[in-house]
Amino acid sequence: MAEEDLYGVLGLERGSSVAAVKQAYKKLAKKYHPDLNPGDKSAEDRFKKISEAYAILSDPEKKKQYDTFGRVGGQAPPPGYGVNFNGFDFEAGSAGGFQDLFESFLHTARSRDRVRPSKGQDLVFPVNLTLEEAYRGKKTHLKIRHLVSCSNCGGTGRLRAANAGPCRACGGNGKEDISQGPFSFSRTCSRCGGDGNEPGPVCHACGGRGVREAEDRVSVTIPAGVDTGSRVRLKGKGQAGLNGGKPGDLFIETNIIPDEVFHREGKNLKVTVPITIVEAALGARVEVPTIGASAMMKVPPGTSSGQVFRLKERGMPALRGGGKGDLLVAVKIVTPSVIDEKSKELLKEFEKLHPENPRQLNPDGKGSAHGYKAAR
Numbered sequence: 001m002a003e004e005d006l007y008g009v010l011g012l013e014r015g016s017s018v019a020a021v022k023q024a025y026k027k028l029a030k031k032y033h034p035d036l037n038p039g040d041k042s043a044e045d046r047f048k049k050i051s052e053a054y055a056i057l058s059d060p061e062k063k064k065q066y067d068t069f070g071r072v073g074g075q076a077p078p079p080g081y082g083v084n085f086n087g088f089d090f091e092a093g094s095a096g097g098f099q100d101l102f103e104s105f106l107h108t109a110r111s112r113d114r115v116r117p118s119k120g121q122d123l124v125f126p127v128n129l130t131l132e133e134a135y136r137g138k139k140t141h142l143k144i145r146h147l148v149s150c151s152n153c154g155g156t157g158r159l160r161a162a163n164a165g166p167c168r169a170c171g172g173n174g175k176e177d178i179s180q181g182p183f184s185f186s187r188t189c190s191r192c193g194g195d196g197n198e199p200g201p202v203c204h205a206c207g208g209r210g211v212r213e214a215e216d217r218v219s220v221t222i223p224a225g226v227d228t229g230s231r232v233r234l235k236g237k238g239q240a241g242l243n244g245g246k247p248g249d250l251f252i253e254t255n256i257i258p259d260e261v262f263h264r265e266g267k268n269l270k271v272t273v274p275i276t277i278v279e280a281a282l283g284a285r286v287e288v289p290t291i292g293a294s295a296m297m298k299v300p301p302g303t304s305s306g307q308v309f310r311l312k313e314r315g316m317p318a319l320r321g322g323g324k325g326d327l328l329v330a331v332k333i334v335t336p337s338v339i340d341e342k343s344k345e346l347l348k349e350f351e352k353l354h355p356e357n358p359r360q361l362n363p364d365g366k367g368s369a370h371g372y373k374a375a376r
Contacts, residue, residue, distance in 0.1 A: 006053040006066060015067060018058060025054040117245035120147070123238040124231075124251045129222065131259040135291045135316055137224035144218055144250065147211040149240045153203035156243065157210040160200040167192035167199070211240045218250070225319035226254045227264070261289060267325025269315045274334045275299060288329055290314045297329060305333035 007014045010024040028050045030036070037043035056062045065071075123146055129138065149155035166172030169191035176189045188194040202208040222232055231251045238248025256264070263270040273288055283301035287294050288311065295311060308330045315325025338344055 004049070006057055009049050009053040010057070018060060018063065021054065021057040021063075025050060025058070117243045118241060119246045120239035120241040120248035122248040122251060124253050126253050126255055127222070128255050128257055129226070130257050131262060131264065132291055133222075134226050134254070134256050135224060137226075138222045139219065140222065141217055141219050142252070143215055144237065145213065145215050146238060146250075147240045148214045148216075149247070150203060150206035150210055150212050152205035153210065154244075155210045155240065157203055157206060157208040158200045159203050160197065164198040164200060167196055170196065172196045210242060220252050222252065222254060223319060225267075225317040226256075227266075227319070228254065228256045230254045230319065262291070264316065265328075267316045267318055268328055269325065270328045270330065272330045272332050273297075274332050275303070277333060277336065279303075280305070280331070280333045288327070290327055295327075299331065303331060303333075305331065307331055 005014065007016060010016075010021060010028065012020055012024055016024075029047065032043045032047040032050060034040075034044045034047055056066055123144070125142060125144060127140070127142070150157070153159055167174070167189060170176050170189035174189050174192065174194040174196040175186040177186055189196075192199055203210075206212050216237075218234060218237055220232055220234060226232075231253050234250040234252065236247045237250035240247050261271060269291070271289060273286060275284070275286055278284075279286065279299055280303045281301065283303070284299050285296050286299055288297045290311070295314060297309060297311060299309075308328055311327040311329060313324040314327035317324050336343075338347065
């Protein structure tokens with residue numbers, strides 16, 4: 001470690017704070033922990049370097065010494081480390097050096113991880129819904145494949161007899177004494193994992209994993225108003241926990257299929273309704289589709305194509321209360337097909353009675369006085 005910058009090992013700028021050191025260590029430890037990378041020697045070596053850097057830079061006094069002199073030596077670690085490295089050669093590669101001691105600490109930490117109950121991972125299960133299903137809510141049944149605790153061994157991975165007795169290696173106290181040169185300390189018993197009881201044979205049902213794969217049928221009620229990305233939580237339906245830990249949760253994540261009639265914008269819905277020229281000019285009452293029913297809307301005389309009207313509380317229900325959104329109705333004037341001479345004559349007569357130029361320009365011909373708008 002003497003030739004490698006400790007801050008660089010943690011991916012930090014030189015002189016970073018202790019808080020930044022701790023945050024970087026947590027992130028890297030999760031990524032390179034040997035238990036998460038079984039058989040990966042490079043990950044284990046990386047984890048060792050990260051831990052060595054953290055042991056120095058997380059201690060304010062050692063950090064100050066390293067920042068000043070570029071190394072740490074001649075000073076004992078703070079209480080709680082369990083071993084005094086005063087005058088010890090951190091670069092020693094011989095038996096009894098720092099490397100061997102670290103291996104022992106690593107073994108202790110990994111043994112402790114095996115016996116400490118840990119919560120299982122959460123699962124995310126995607127579900128497609130139509131817009132109408134999202135509007136009304138839906139109760140459905142799903143088949144979920146996940147890991148459950150092995151009932152044969154109670155999740156321990158071992159079969160234990162009633163008269164197994166205390167562990168032969170540690171005598172039942174869950175710890176074993178280790179000597180490294182002039183140093184002596186205790187670590188978690190490698191035989192019983194700190195439990196203190198004599199371990200039984202490996203469980204044949206789960207192969208010692210403590211979990212098994214299962215397919216369960218779960219019922220879920222998806223509330224009205226969900227949108228794409230909404231999640232419904234089913235507590236305890238995720239992956240099984242380890243060593244008696246609680247199972248994770250199952251999250252049902254909804255995806256709303258695009259609808260052919262309605263476009264959704266949050267709680268509001270948008271729909272385009274065609275109307276005739278006569279309805280636009282004279283006004284009318286037209287039928288407007290809504291989810292589950294229809295509604296009548298008044299079109300005022302002189303309505304233009306593209307004009308938007310709002311029907312209150314005809315949109316989507318709020319997921320967490322607060323009333324429904326609105327339905328935004330955009331009208332589109334449909335030009336009639338003129339196929340006979342009489343209809344043509346009537347339209348020409350109408351044009352004579354109501355002369356109008358919707359494209360009137362300014363006198364200079366460059367600006368719009370009426371009817372022109374920027375394309376969007």
